[in-house]
Amino acid sequence: MAEISASQPRQAKYKLIVEPRLETPPGWFPAAVSLGAVVLALFLGGIVIALVGGNPFATYAHIAGASFGSLGVLSDTLVKATPILFTALACSIAFRMKLWNIGAEGQFIMGAFGASVIVLAPVLPPETSPWIFIPMMILAGIVFGALWGFIPGFLKARFNVNEIISSLMLNYIAISWINFWIFGVWSEGGFQMSAKFPEAARLPRLLDMAQTLPMMRGLTTHLGLVFGVVAAIGLWFIIYRSRWGYEIRLIGDNAQAANYAGISITKNVIWAMMLSGALAGLGGMAEITGVVHRLQTSPIAAGYGFTGIIVAWLAKLNPIAAVLVSVLFGALLLAGREIQPSGIPKMIQGIILVCLIASDFLLRYRIRVVKTGEEA
Numbered sequence: 185m186a187e188i189s190a191s192q193p194r195q196a197k198y199k200l201i202v203e204p205r206l207e208t209p210p211g212w213f214p215a216a217v218s219l220g221a222v223v224l225a226l227f228l229g230g231i232v233i234a235l236v237g238g239n240p241f242a243t244y245a246h247i248a249g250a251s252f253g254s255l256g257v258l259s260d261t262l263v264k265a266t267p268i269l270f271t272a273l274a275c276s277i278a279f280r281m282k283l284w285n286i287g288a289e290g291q292f293i294m295g296a297f298g299a300s301v302i303v304l305a306p307v308l309p310p311e312t313s314p315w316i317f318i319p320m321m322i323l324a325g326i327v328f329g330a331l332w333g334f335i336p337g338f339l340k341a342r343f344n345v346n347e348i349i350s351s352l353m354l355n356y357i358a359i360s361w362i363n364f365w366i367f368g369v370w371s372e373g374g375f376q377m378s379a380k381f382p383e384a385a386r387l388p389r390l391l392d393m394a395q396t397l398p399m400m401r402g403l404t405t406h407l408g409l410v411f412g413v414v415a416a417i418g419l420w421f422i423i424y425r426s427r428w429g430y431e432i433r434l435i436g437d438n439a440q441a442a443n444y445a446g447i448s449i450t451k452n453v454i455w456a457m458m459l460s461g462a463l464a465g466l467g468g469m470a471e472i473t474g475v476v477h478r479l480q481t482s483p484i485a486a487g488y489g490f491t492g493i494i495v496a497w498l499a500k501l502n503p504i505a506a507v508l509v510s511v512l513f514g515a516l517l518l519a520g521r522e523i524q525p526s527g528i529p530k531m532i533q534g535i536i537l538v539c540l541i542a543s544d545f546l547l548r549y550r551i552r553v554v555k556t557g558e559e560a
Contacts, residue, residue: 197556202549214500214547221543222498225536232535233528243528251515259390259403263475265514267292269412270467271492272499272506273419274333278460280423280501281436285457287336287351288464289489290358291329295465296472297362298328300378300479303385304370310382317384321469322411329465330458332358337457341450347457359485366479378479387474408470412507415463419503432456464489491517494537 230240251261271288278285299321302308307324308317332354339345363376370378390403423429431452435442443449468484476483495513499505513533520529 198553199556201552201554203552205548205550209547217543217546218498218500218540221539222536225532225539228539229528229532229535232531238528247516247519250519255399256402257518259405261511261514261518262405262409263514264518265510266406266408266412266474267467267471267486267488268491268495268513268517269409269416269507269510270470271464271489272495272510273412273415273492273503274460274464274467274489275492275496276499276501276503276506277419277423277432277463278456279496281432281452281456282439283337283340283453283456283460284348285333285336285351285460286348286493287332287354287489288460288492289485289487290351290355291332291461291464292468292471292489293355293358293362293484294332294461295325295329295468296476296479296484297358297365297468298324298326298465299469299472300370301328303381304365304378304479310384312384314384314386317382318387318473321385321473322466325465325469326462327465329468330462332465333457333459333461334454337454337461340457341453355489359481362479362484363481366481370479372478376481381473381477385473386477387470389474404475406470406474408467408474411466411470412510415466416503416507419463423503428452428455464492491533494533494540497540498536 226244230244233240233243250257252258271292274288274291275285302317302321302324303310308320333351335354336345336347336350339350340347366376366378372379387407389406390400392400394401421429423432431442431447434445435447435449435452439449467488471488472479472484491513495506495509499509516529516532
């Protein structure tokens with residue numbers, strides 16, 4: 185009969201069990217998971233920075249100082265955050281309904297183009313009052329963005345065309361479309377840009393009040409930020425306090441139940457994509473009238489639509505939370521221009537997105553450690 189050696193410890197066996205969550209997690213849990221994902225992403229980003237010879241602590245400290253260290257850089261951060269906020273809101277309303285609109289970039293660009301048409305066609309003469317110019321440009325930006333959102337929405341609703349592919353391809357069409365105009369029809373002196381917009385076609389900025397308030401000197405924050413905050417509040421009321429918002433949330437949660445309840449899936453898909461495009465288009469209008477002041481490819485097609493996807497997910501599709509997250513990403517973009525080696529800010533954005541997508545696993549499943557027994 186074999187004897188058990190006293191020197192061999194008895195080891196307990198454990199195993200991990202992954203099981204679906206049967207109950208909705210508490211309200212604080214999604215925010216905690218998102219925060220944990222960001223912390224993990226920054227940790228992983230710090231490892232990469234260290235591997236390429238950088239100092240992670242100095243890098244992150246520089247990002248904070250270069251984005252929030254003074255009133256001037258804070259103003260620049262808010263300028264960067266404004267277009268991100270609009271595209272994040274555009275993604276939030278579509279994603280809420282399980283419509284994967286990857287075309288906010290193109291809708292943003294077409295909104296900028298629509299606003300430019302009012303100036304460059306020209307629809308209004310340069311001496312027109314800004315009280316007429318700005319509302320007309322706002323309307324044009326919204327309409328062009330909404331029409332660019334209508335295309336994938338209609339194709340999805342009527343023919344079940346994958347909205348990821350259609351909206352993504354429309355991004356490249358939008359870039360080629362404005363390139364046609366600025367390389368030829370509206371080119372200023374053969375350069376790849378249009379002529380400057382007149383003063384009446386520019387959004388007011390804080391620095392415009394510098395003569396009255398000297399402390400405003402150099403502050404570039406423009407009225408587009410106010411438009412973005414108002415849009416976020418309005419979208420929050422639509423989603424959580426209106427009948428249409430209830431229909432959107434119900435379709436996103438269970439399309440079959442919504443259809444059984446008599447809610448038109450087709451109509452809501454089209455309208456949601458149009459609203460998504462309109463928000464992105466308004467962002468394009470705000471950027472071109474508040475910052476660029478001319479139609480030009482590089483400042484407009486700067487990837488704001490793709491950054492908006494990350495912000496929308498990080499904000500858990502909450503329009504109010506998107507305001508804060510947009511400011512944080514605006515800080516990352518602003519300070520990132522001074523970070524070496526180049527590409528680090530976009531790398532950090534990519535890591536954050538991957539961690540956020542992976543963290544959704546914890547919202548649907550829970551992990552338990554189970555003791556299975558002991559063996560000699």
